[in-house]
Amino acid sequence: MGVPRMQVKGYRKAGKMGNSLGIGIPKEIVEKLNIQPGDEFEVSADPSTGVITIRPVKKITLGEGLTPEMREELKDILKRYENTFRNLKDR
Incomplete structure (x- = not known):
């Protein structure tokens, strides 16, 4: 209980x-x-x-150890596929 x-x-x-x-x-x-x-x-x-x-x-915060280049690439991916991620969340 x-x-x-x-x-x-x-x-x-x-x-x-x-x-x-x-x-x-x-x-x-x-x-x-x-x-x-x-x-x-x-x-x-x-x-x-x-x-x-x-x-x-x-x-979600980015973890330690990511280079500035990795952070920029991740931001670009998140922005580029924002609608896809949003639609996955609603499934």
Whole structure:
């Protein structure tokens, strides 16, 4: 038997943010999850259920030992195949 998971909830109304709508994240959730300004999130929706899911984007840092040339080549590959990688992620 594992440790019970505690869920943090909050209620918000959607508000106008430029040409979009935005929903603020309650302070308790921001603190519990240590969300910082500039953090990135993936937002998806299931139209059949109306459920919106928000997940943090996990940043991958390049490991030690890569030469500047290797870093540039890796950046080029990631940029060139960005759509392919994005589509693989959604499978």
